[in-house]
Amino acid sequence: xxxxxxxxxxxxxxxxxxxxxxxxxxxxxxxxxxxxxxxxxxxxxxxxxxxxxxxxxxxxxxxxxxxxxxxxxxxxxxxxxxxxxxxxxxxxxxxxxxxxxxxxxxxxxxxxxxxxxxxxxxxxxxxxxxxxxxxxxxxxxxxxxxxxxxxxxxxxxxxxxxxxxxxxxxxxxxxxxxxxxxxxxxxxxxxxxxxxxxxxxxxxxxxxxxxxxxxxxxxxxxxxxxxxxxxxxxxxxxxxxxxxxxxxxxxxxxxxxxxxxxxxxxxxxxxxxxxxxxxxxxxxxxxxxxxxxxxxxxxxxxxxxxxx
Amino acid sequence: xxxxxxxxxxxxxxxxxxxxxxxxxxxxxxxxxxxxxxxxxxxxxxxxxxxxxxxxxxxxxxxxxxxxxxxxxxxxxxxxxxxxxxxxxxxxxxxxxxxxxxxxxxxxxxxxxxxxxxxxxxxxxxxxxxxxxxxxxxxxxxxxxxxxxxxxxxxxxxxxxxxxxxxxxxxxxxxxxxxxxxxxxxxxxxxxxxxxxxxxxxxxxxxxxxxxxxxxxxxxxxxxxxxxxxxxxxxxxxxxxxxxxxxxxxxxxxxxxxxxxxxxxxxxxxxxxxxxxxxxxxxxxxxxxxxxxxxxxxxxxxxxxxxxxxxxxxx
Numbered sequence: 299x300x301x302x303x304x305x306x307x308x309x310x311x312x313x314x315x316x317x318x319x320x321x322x323x324x325x326x327x328x329x330x331x332x333x334x335x336x337x338x339x340x341x342x343x344x345x346x347x348x349x350x351x352x353x354x355x356x357x358x359x360x361x362x363x364x365x366x367x368x369x370x371x372x373x374x375x376x377x378x379x380x381x382x383x384x385x386x387x388x389x390x391x392x393x394x395x396x397x398x399x400x401x402x403x404x405x406x407x408x409x410x411x412x413x414x415x416x417x418x419x420x421x422x423x424x425x426x427x428x429x430x431x432x433x434x435x436x437x438x439x440x441x442x443x444x445x446x447x448x449x450x451x452x453x454x455x456x457x458x459x460x461x462x463x464x465x466x467x468x469x470x471x472x473x474x475x476x477x478x479x480x481x482x483x484x485x486x487x488x489x490x491x492x493x494x495x496x497x498x499x500x501x502x503x504x505x506x507x508x509x510x511x512x513x514x515x516x517x518x519x520x521x522x523x524x525x526x527x528x529x530x531x532x533x534x535x536x537x538x539x540x541x542x543x544x545x546x547x548x549x550x551x552x553x554x555x556x557x558x559x560x561x562x563x564x565x566x567x568x569x570x571x572x573x574x575x576x577x578x579x580x581x582x583x584x585x586x587x588x589x590x591x592x593x594x595x596x597x598x599x600x601x602x603x604x605x606x
Numbered sequence: 607x608x609x610x611x612x613x614x615x616x617x618x619x620x621x622x623x624x625x626x627x628x629x630x631x632x633x634x635x636x637x638x639x640x641x642x643x644x645x646x647x648x649x650x651x652x653x654x655x656x657x658x659x660x661x662x663x664x665x666x667x668x669x670x671x672x673x674x675x676x677x678x679x680x681x682x683x684x685x686x687x688x689x690x691x692x693x694x695x696x697x698x699x700x701x702x703x704x705x706x707x708x709x710x711x712x713x714x715x716x717x718x719x720x721x722x723x724x725x726x727x728x729x730x731x732x733x734x735x736x737x738x739x740x741x742x743x744x745x746x747x748x749x750x751x752x753x754x755x756x757x758x759x760x761x762x763x764x765x766x767x768x769x770x771x772x773x774x775x776x777x778x779x780x781x782x783x784x785x786x787x788x789x790x791x792x793x794x795x796x797x798x799x800x801x802x803x804x805x806x807x808x809x810x811x812x813x814x815x816x817x818x819x820x821x822x823x824x825x826x827x828x829x830x831x832x833x834x835x836x837x838x839x840x841x842x843x844x845x846x847x848x849x850x851x852x853x854x855x856x857x858x859x860x861x862x863x864x865x866x867x868x869x870x871x872x873x874x875x876x877x878x879x880x881x882x883x884x885x886x887x888x889x890x891x892x893x894x895x896x897x898x899x900x901x902x903x904x905x906x907x908x909x910x911x912x913x914x915x916x917x918x919x920x921x
Contacts, residue, residue, distance in 0.1 A: 335722055337855070385906070391722055392668050396862060396905040399855040403898030411892055523733045523851060526726050534722065573744060580737035584730045588715045591727060595719055 305435055307556050313441055315548025316448025320503035321525035322532070322540040323455060324496020330472040330535020330601060332387055332489055337398040338378075339500055339525070340518025341405035346371045346501025347513035348409055351418040360423050360509075367505050368498050375497020379490050387489075402519065409515050417514040420505075444506045451502060452541060459537055468492060472535035472601045524551075527583055531590050533597030543598065547583055554579035614919040619870045623783075627776060630769045642768055644884060648877045649775045650837045655860040655872035656782050657829035662858065663867035664790050665822050666802030667717070668725050670854050671732025675705050675827045677849035679834015681739065684751040684844045694757030694765075697835055705831030706824050708735075713823040717816060729851050739846040750845025757839055765839055775836050779873070782829055787869055789825075798822050859901055865913025874912050 325339050350367035354360055382401065386394055426440050459465035467488055470478045479485045504518065511517070528547055532539025558579045562571035590598060610616035626649070633642045654676050661667040682701035686692070712731040716724055745751050756765050765771040789795050801808045801815040808815045838844050856879065864875020882900075886893035904911075 329722065333722075335725065382902075391725060392662075392858075392862075393905055395668065395670065395725060395855070396859060397902050399852075399859070400898045400902035400905070402852070402855075403894050403901070407892055407894035407898060411895065519850075519852060523729060527730055530723060530726050530730075573742075576741035576743075577738045580741045581734050584734035587727065587730055588712075591719055591723065592715055595723065 302435060303556070306437070307552055309437060309441055309445070311549040311552035312545065313444050313448075313548070314552055315545035316445060316452070317503045317507060318521070318525055318528050318548055319452060319541050319544035320448060320499045320506075321521065322528040322544050323452075323537055324499045325522075325525055326529045326532065326535055326537065326540045327468065327472065327492050328496050329529060331468065331475060331492055332383070333475075334383060334387055335391055335394040335398065336383070336496075337395060337522070338401035338405065339496070340522030341402055342371055342375060342497040342500040343504035343518035343521065344409065344513065344516070345374055345405065346498075346504035347420070347508035347517065348413055348418060349501070350505040351420045351508060351513050352413075354420050355418075360420075360426070363420070364502075364505055368502060371501030372494045372498040374501075375494040376490055378497070379493035383493060384486070384489070406515050413513075415515065417512040418508075419512040420509045422509045440509065447502075447506055451499065455499075455537065464491070469601075524583060527587050531587050531597055533600040535601040536597070536599040539597060539599030539601075547586070550582055550586065551579070554582050615913075615916040618916055618919065622870075622874070623780075626779075630772050634769070639768065642772060644880070645877075646768070646772050646775055646840055648880045649772075649779050649873075650833050650840060651857075651860070651880060652873040652876040653775070653779055653782050653833040653836075654830050655857055655864065655876040656779075656786060657826045657833065658857050659861045659864075659866060659868075659872040660786055660789070660826040660829070661823055662861055663865075663872070664795065664802065665798045665819060667819065667823065668728075668858070669716075669823075670725050670729035670851065670858065672728075672826075672830060672857055673849050673851075673853040674732035674735040675709070675830035676834040676837060676853075677735060677739065677844075677846070678705050678708060679831035679836075680838035680841075680844045680848065681745070681751075681834075682831070683757060683835055683838035684753050685745055687753045687755065688745060688751060692755055692758045694759040697757045697838075698832070701831040701835045702828050705827045705834075709824040709827030710820070713820050713827075717819050717823065729854065732849060732854060733851055736846050736849040736851070739849065746845070748846060750843055750847070753838060753842045753844065756842075757835070771836075771840060775840075778832060778836060783869065783873075785829075790869075794818065794821075863901075863904055863908075863911050865911035868911075868913035871911055871913035878912065 321339065321343060324342075325336065328334055328336050328339070346367055349370040350363040352363075353366045354363035357363070378401070382397060386397060422440055426443055428439050430437050430439050430442065457465075459468060467478060467483055471485075471488060471492075475485070478488075500518075504513070524547065528540055528544045531547070532541075532543035555576075559571050559575035562575050562578075565571075566574070610620055626645070629645055630642055633639065633645075654672070657675075658669065658672045661669055661672075679701040682704055683697045686697060686700065712728070716727045716731065719727055739745070740748050756771070759765065763774075765774045790799065797808060797813050797815065797818045801813070801819060805815055837848075857876075860876040860879045861872045862875070863879060864873065865871030883893070883897065886897055890896070908915075910917075
């Protein structure tokens with residue numbers, strides 16, 4: 299067994315898990331509190347990457363890109379909530395799906411107009427570009443930065459949700475929105491903040507990944523589906539569920555892609571294993587979701603004890 | 607369809623169907639093969655939209671993964687053709703069996719859930735199919751698969767020429783319309799529509815609505831799979847991209863633009879969608895922006911779609 303490969307795959311799986319968490323935590327809050335399906339959440343992921351890329355290109359500073367990008371996506375999210383989402387909370391889910399799907403087209407087209415059809419690469423500063431040696435293991439520094447960035451945001455979010463008054467309102471909103479409203483809380487302001495916060499976290503995920511993959515049109519459209527799976531499996535409205543399930547799905551997805559063919563070779567011929575492995579690993583995440591929903595239709599960590 | 611010819615909107619629909627029926631003759635006369643292509647494609651997607659309407663419009667099951675069946679149908683032509691099996695009956699039966707099985711399994715899981723969960727789980731299952739075909743190197747993976755010859759049928763009903771393929775599509779369209787028309791007026795259809803509005807009440811009336819809804823889901827998937835067989839023959843090139851979930855989103859739009867829960871609406875929703883797309887892309891390269899904005903506006907302000915608009919004629 300190649301231990302270096304195993305450990306680097308573990309690092310990759312944690313990285314994917316944390317990126318998924320950044321997307322899914324915002325999604326699950328918007329889902330849980332506003333009962334709003336936001337298909338265009340992946341567009342914030344994309345816009346974050348493009349904002350950051352433009353600022354880096356203009357100023358040369360990666361950190362300026364992150365900071366300005368975060369603020370930019372936060373306000374973009376607030377704008378979308380104020381202009382569009384707010385009009386739809388009372389409508390049915392089908393309208394949410396349709397309008398936010400239309401928003402994806404609009405955002406993709408806007409990026410096409412502003413930044414052109416080709417991708418935007420984000421150069422890393424030199425000190426993030428190298429590799430770090432731990433014993434016999436070599437890690438790219440930037441991958442560790444992604445992991446620490448993701449963990450830091452998860453930690454801040456945890457403190458915000460569990461230790462502040464605002465977080466208390468968010469938790470209360472996720473478990474019983476009507477009650478929060480009837481206690482005289484300004485629900486519009488809470489919704490606006492939650493939506494913008496979710497957008498900013500999705501944007502942050504986009505900024506983190508863009509230096510590796512570069513920012514492209516529609517980059518959010520595939521990963522958002524896995525983020526939805528995380529939300530559903532974790533339980534709608536549950537940050538804790540989003541965290542554990544994101545890490546779990548990151549692990550399953552990465553590991554099955556790299557090790558499933560070796561494992562299948564024990565059971566079948568090499569040729570059969572090499573054909574079947576990619577297909578099976580592509581299915582695993584969705585099969586997991588089907589199994590969870592079949593036994594626990596409200597997900598693994600539903601946010602309430604009572605029913606809503 | 608007796609009562610159709612009594613209302614003005616019904617007459618408009620029947621007139622449009624008649625026009626669709628003679629369209630190839632018109633296009634041949636005016637020498638416009640491109641328009642025949644566009645219309646063939648439009649009708650195939652139209653059939654898919656009709657099948658989605660059966661579960662979405664009549665049954666209230668919002669599936670965000672319906673194009674998976676279009677893709678499965680197309681691959682049921684592509685994969686046999688890859689092994690030099692061109693018999694059309696094999697393609698058709700393979701598509702029916704595969705779509706029915708996949709719909710039965712995924713539907714059995716999905717229909718246990720409601721609301722948001724149902725939307726997301728259907729979308730996830732279609733992504734699953736998408737990624738499976740994306741990873742099958744043998745069948746071209748993301749490069750797609752070229753189909754070198756169309757499905758073979760007896761001479762009198764072959765689909766070799768563009769016009770004969772068009773009449774295949776038109777034939778399936780008429781069959782689908784007639785079938786859905788009969789279905790939603792049957793006892794079965796009443797139960798489906800009833801469970802859309804109040805599932806609990808239908809259950810307390812003694813109906814096993816889960817079974818009815820699952821059956822409806824499977825029927826809809828099979829119709830969509832048949833459209834997929836025609837799509838595979840029409841494009842002669844298939845790739846997983848045609849199953850990406852954004853395509854399912856477009857399909858829902860077509861149903862809504864046309865009028866969910868109406869017999870003809872989704873067909874003309876699909877045709878309008880595709881022609882609008884084509885026309886806007888000729889005018890400006892930034893057509894996506896206008897298109898997206900237009901779609902949002904239609905949902906927010908145009909309740910009931912084309913069908914509701916045509917029905918104003920009846921008053």
